[in-house]
Amino acid sequence: MDFKLSKEQILIQSTAREFAEKYLEPIAERIDRENHIPEDIISKLADYDFFALPYEEKYGGAGAGYDGYVLVLEQLSKVCKPIASIISVNTLGLGAITKFGTEFQKEKYLGPCCKGEWLASFAFTEPGTGSDPKQITTTAVKQGDHFILNGTKRFISNATFKGPMVVFARDQESGKPTAFIVDKFCAGYSVSEPWNKVGLHGQALSDVYLKEVQVPAENLLGQLGHGYPILQYGIGFGKIGMAASALGGMASALEESLKYAKEKTHRDGVIAKFPTIQVKLADLAISLEAARWLTYRLGCMANDIQDQIEFIKTAALTKTFVTEAAWIASRLAVDVHGSYGLMEDYKVARSYRDAITGPIVEGVTDMQKMIIAGILLGS
């Protein structure tokens, strides 16, 4: 057991911190206000290999592992969570392709996604459900050497970027959810106007319409009827990013609260002298520390998964703990700021709106607890 970062990890972390300070800090507030991420930031992220971190170099990856990935996402998210989310979703889609894809699929999709030319998506949610694979209604019917997909996917991230989308559909032959790789913007693919969400402004979230979309048989991901295991295992790679992004929000909550507590005066001193404020600062530090080591551990575990079930359980409990803790931390930070924390002029207001997405996206907290309990009980 070694809780120290290596020289390489410290370098990755400081590079991401400098990137965030230099390129994200000046635009983070504008991204939130205008609900738009400037296109050139995608190529800057790619220049730093931030889309490529965990993948093998032979596929165009940076070979920095998921441990390097969590360190980067924490730093980027601390300054601008929507940007970290774009990377996280890319990693979710590519994680499934890396684990279940054929050599052809990995060679075709990983390289361009690592370079930021394409960005991956993962489309499970539908208007009827986001939690229950049994309710999926998107269909896949085999016709010659193609599958024909029809259906609507709801709340899909990165849907407006070109690249692969891992789509879950009920295939006619098995009658069960099956995973396919759809090339976004192929014939029959279209997207809605972006949803107007409370937080994560700039990270476009759209519905995706699949109308008679022809998917070549070679784009079947895994086997027919094996969508559920791919969903359960593949989404574990998304939960690493969810946790690391939430962690960045927590680090920001503590930093902003400390700063404000030492600046804001009441009567003859700063509010940091009040035990009520000190308790909040201590609570922020305690939960940040616990969340950080859980997240770093998940990143290390993902580099070399010995036991899939253990990984699924650890990803679920880490995502649950960290995103819930981040949501509470964002509220504590607002409390430290009093009414100023409710004003958009203060970073903590934005972080508060961003943090509420964590416990819901990629599986609501209650469903994560069902997964954890199911594994503990062996059911």
Ligand SMILES: Cc1cc2nc3c(=O)[nH]c(=O)nc-3n(C[C@H](O)[C@H](O)[C@H](O)COP(=O)(O)OP(=O)(O)OC[C@H]3O[C@@H](n4cnc5c(N)ncnc54)[C@H](O)[C@@H]3O)c2cc1C
């Ligand atoms: C910012 C953002 C990004 C997103 N990105 C993506 C994406 O890229 N791809 C994607 O596929 N989805 C994405 N989503 C969708 C998100 O993952 C789902 O909305 C989420 O999983 C919850 O699904 P739902 O909204 O359909 O809720 P539901 O599944 O309808 O759940 C509603 C409530 O009912 C409870 N519930 C539901 N079923 C059960 C059950 N069987 N037993 C007990 N309780 C149950 C849940 O716990 C929850 O509290 C995104 C959403 C947001 C807000």
